[in-house]
Amino acid sequence: MLRFAVDAMGGDNAPQCVVDGVLQALKEAENRFEILLIGQEDKVKPLLDGQDTTNLNLTFMHAPEVVTMHDVPAIAVKTKQESSLVQGLKICKAGGADAFVSAGNTGAQMAASLFVLGRLPGVLRPTIAAYFPRLQDGLTNVVDVGANVDCKPEHLVQFAEMLTIYQRDAANIEKPLTGLLNIGEEENKGSELLKQTYKQLQEADSKKKINFIGNIEGNDILREKATIVVCDGLVGNTMLKFGESIPRFLASIFKPSIQQLVDSGKLDPEAAAITSKAFMDMFQPFDVEKFGGVPFLGVDGISIVGHGRSSARAIKNMIYMAEHMIEKKVNQHIAEALSDQ
Amino acid sequence: MLRFAVDAMGGDNAPQCVVDGVLQALKEAENRFEILLIGQEDKVKPLLDGQDTTNLNLTFMHAPEVVTMHDVPAIAVKTKQESSLVQGLKICKAGGADAFVSAGNTGAQMAASLFVLGRLPGVLRPTIAAYFPRLQDGLTNVVDVGANVDCKPEHLVQFAEMLTIYQRDAANIEKPLTGLLNIGEEENKGSELLKQTYKQLQEADSKKKINFIGNIEGNDILREKATIVVCDGLVGNTMLKFGESIPRFLASIFKPSIQQLVDSGKLDPEAAAITSKAFMDMFQPFDVEKFGGVPFLGVDGISIVGHGRSSARAIKNMIYMAEHMIEKKVNQHIAEALSDQ
Numbered sequence: 001m002l003r004f005a006v007d008a009m010g011g012d013n014a015p016q017c018v019v020d021g022v023l024q025a026l027k028e029a030e031n032r033f034e035i036l037l038i039g040q041e042d043k044v045k046p047l048l049d050g051q052d053t054t055n056l057n058l059t060f061m062h063a064p065e066v067v068t069m070h071d072v073p074a075i076a077v078k079t080k081q082e083s084s085l086v087q088g089l090k091i092c093k094a095g096g097a098d099a100f101v102s103a104g105n106t107g108a109q110m111a112a113s114l115f116v117l118g119r120l121p122g123v124l125r126p127t128i129a130a131y132f133p134r135l136q137d138g139l140t141n142v143v144d145v146g147a148n149v150d151c152k153p154e155h156l157v158q159f160a161e162m163l164t165i166y167q168r169d170a171a172n173i174e175k176p177l178t179g180l181l182n183i184g185e186e187e188n189k190g191s192e193l194l195k196q197t198y199k200q201l202q203e204a205d206s207k208k209k210i211n212f213i214g215n216i217e218g219n220d221i222l223r224e225k226a227t228i229v230v231c232d233g234l235v236g237n238t239m240l241k242f243g244e245s246i247p248r249f250l251a252s253i254f255k256p257s258i259q260q261l262v263d264s265g266k267l268d269p270e271a272a273a274i275t276s277k278a279f280m281d282m283f284q285p286f287d288v289e290k291f292g293g294v295p296f297l298g299v300d301g302i303s304i305v306g307h308g309r310s311s312a313r314a315i316k317n318m319i320y321m322a323e324h325m326i327e328k329k330v331n332q333h334i335a336e337a338l339s340d341q
Numbered sequence: 342m343l344r345f346a347v348d349a350m351g352g353d354n355a356p357q358c359v360v361d362g363v364l365q366a367l368k369e370a371e372n373r374f375e376i377l378l379i380g381q382e383d384k385v386k387p388l389l390d391g392q393d394t395t396n397l398n399l400t401f402m403h404a405p406e407v408v409t410m411h412d413v414p415a416i417a418v419k420t421k422q423e424s425s426l427v428q429g430l431k432i433c434k435a436g437g438a439d440a441f442v443s444a445g446n447t448g449a450q451m452a453a454s455l456f457v458l459g460r461l462p463g464v465l466r467p468t469i470a471a472y473f474p475r476l477q478d479g480l481t482n483v484v485d486v487g488a489n490v491d492c493k494p495e496h497l498v499q500f501a502e503m504l505t506i507y508q509r510d511a512a513n514i515e516k517p518l519t520g521l522l523n524i525g526e527e528e529n530k531g532s533e534l535l536k537q538t539y540k541q542l543q544e545a546d547s548k549k550k551i552n553f554i555g556n557i558e559g560n561d562i563l564r565e566k567a568t569i570v571v572c573d574g575l576v577g578n579t580m581l582k583f584g585e586s587i588p589r590f591l592a593s594i595f596k597p598s599i600q601q602l603v604d605s606g607k608l609d610p611e612a613a614a615i616t617s618k619a620f621m622d623m624f625q626p627f628d629v630e631k632f633g634g635v636p637f638l639g640v641d642g643i644s645i646v647g648h649g650r651s652s653a654r655a656i657k658n659m660i661y662m663a664e665h666m667i668e669k670k671v672n673q674h675i676a677e678a679l680s681d682q
Contacts, residue, residue, distance in 0.1 A: 072527075107525075133590070135590075135593065135594070146524045149524060149531050149532045149535070150532040150533065150534075181575075181579055182575070183487045183490060183574065183575055183578045183579075184448075186413075190490050190575065191490045191491045191575065192491065194490070194575070217578075217579070217582050218578065218579035218580060218581065218582030218583035218584075218585075218586070219582040219583060219585055219586035220586075221583060221586070222583070222586045222587065222590040223586065231579070232575075233524060234522075234523070234524055234531065234532065234535070234573075234576060235575060235576050235579055237524040237558075237559065238522055238524075238558070238559035238572070238576055238579075238580060239559060239579060239580060239583055240559065241558050241559030241560040242559035242560065242562060242563070242580055242583070242584070243559075243583070243587075244559075244560055245559070245560035245562070245563045245564065246563065246584075246587060249474070249476075249563040250591075250623055252476065253476070253622075253623045253625075253626070254619060254620065254623045257619045257622065257623070258616070258619055261615060261619065266615060267612055267615055267616070268612070271608055271609070271612035271616070274602060274607060274608055275599070275608070275612070275616040278595060278598045278599055278602065279595065279620075281594075281598065282591055282594045282595045282598070284594075285594070
């Protein structure tokens with residue numbers, strides 16, 4: 001039976017949302033896996049005590065330290081060895097769990113995962129991708145979104161290769177399409193780095209490692225031209241955060257204008273409520289919770305990284321994601337593909 | 342009297358929208374400047390013939406060649422010397438006009454401007470900024486958005502300096518605030534390039550050349566933390582195009598859902614129409630037409646670059662922008678600031 005170590009202390013709404021998410025997962029999945037919940041006893045136990053956990057495959061483990069959102073990653077990993085983050089990963093490394101799940105400090109989780117789990121054979125740099133909104137079936141993953149900000153062409157090519165395997169194995173996308181984010185479509189566009197990357201992506205395509213569709217631009221992402229958008233971590237991180245800020249920005253314009261229409265008698269309150277719901281529903285493709293989190297791809301183990309704002313539902317879906325990655329042997333396939341180069 | 346050379350052939354809706362924009366500008370401004378309209382006689386003249394231009398300060402000049410949106414910039418500039426683009430800039434250089442305005446091929450306009458006009462003293466690399474949506478007063482300029490994709494720290498610092506002068510002189514912003522786009526707020530974040538840039542921006546701040554507020558992230562742009570967002574051209578270009586694609590993406594979700602509410606009798610058609618208008622109005626902060634275009638900052642002359650989709654109103658506003666930059670001596674101030682370093 002698979003066993004997942006879950007960081008009870010990670011996330012803005014932790015430990016409550018983590019406890020809720022773990023219980024939901026175990027109940028919904030009817031105990032088909034075990035959960036090792038790790039965190040500070042005085043914070044987590046009271047939340048568990050109020051619940052009926054007698055028939056659930058749930059174990060609690062005390063970890064006295066906590067890595068916070070404000071901790072500097074490299075320092076936190078060294079100085080907080082007794083944290084749920086470091087302990088959870090160490091248990092994975094020792095074989096006591098098959099995957100680690102956290103919605104805590106992303107930088108610290110990446111640093112600790114790399115330090116404790118190490119890299120898969122052949123992987124130059126583990127990477128983190130994000131899910132971008134999509135109307136049609138499939139996925140749009142932008143990679144990298146902040147783990148690597150000084151990428152060389154060979155790093156970007158490996159990101160494409162890892163995501164191709166991930167999408168094919170874990171998301172059932174038959175033919176993942178890789179686009180290189182650039183300032184124009186033509187082959188000779190962009191910096192020297194991008195021109196070199198273009199050539200190496202072509203080579204990877206000719207070896208059937210990826211399906212390369214060429215350069216794409218910022219406005220091609222929501223047009224769903226590619227399922228994998230490759231870029232340096234600064235570009236991906238900026239676009240991700242910029243995109244995340246848009247719903248609130250637009251709502252701050254739309255909501256008052258609807259309210260004004262109601263106040264002035266031009267729109268009846270019922271119609272306004274219906275409209276406002278349609279407006280909020282419009283942002284459903286921006287809902288990252290259905291995925292839960294993203295794997296830190298390329299490390300020798302499974303480490304699922306969640307958004308700090310994760311809800312119980314997101315935590316639950318992160319656990320499912322971990323399970324799915326193990327069943328589909330994503331890491332094994334990445335190691336096979338990248339170690340023979 | 343100021344004289345502006347306007348490219349009649351530039352833009353998706355050229356020459357019609359250019360002719361309309363020029364006539365609107367001259368009428369609205371009551372002939373306080375002259376316009377030299379340049380383009381292919383057989384395309385432009387018929388449009389002018391239908392109009393009463395007797396009392397307007399308008400001169401037409403024939404240019405047999407046209408630089409299209411599909412031309413490769415460097416090649417177009419060399420091979421199409423008789424185009425409205427190259428001719429217009431040459432007339433500026435020779436003193437026959439005070440500024441050049443075009444909504445044509447941006448890359449070609451930048452290449453031709455640099456080639457024909459040259460750089461202002463002290464300027465390492467001319468740059469192009471974009472206007473980002475803003476709710477409060479002021480401007481949010483992201484710089485660079487595609488003119489420079491391999492920036493060194495000293496280039497990024499100069500972009501901040503030029504934009505500071507531009508915003509202060511031409512947009513009446515008393516204290517422009519510069520933020521460095523990064524993956525996190527802390528000083529030690531990001532690539533080596535960004536760390537170096539951070540230091541040099543601090544130095545420029547201590548010399549009172551700019552007001553540096555530190556690192557900002559993608560989600561800080563719409564929060565209006567900075568009036569000047571400094572980044573490499575790939576990042577800026579990607580974010581600009583990504584942002585431009587969002588209204589259509591959201592409308593493709595919202596409009597059918599409103600229609601469905603009407604069809605199912607849950608929303609009456611009148612309320613739907615009012616709501617749809619509020620929805621479209623929500624994108625007004627995304628309307629770049631009020632600015633018209635952006636100056637190619639750092640060249641020894643005024644070259645205003647418009648969006649390919651420019652309307653007559655945009656063309657008109659680009660002419661006003663050129664006028665304003667000359668009156669406020671923006672170029673003179675940039676040369677003074679950058680040549681004493």
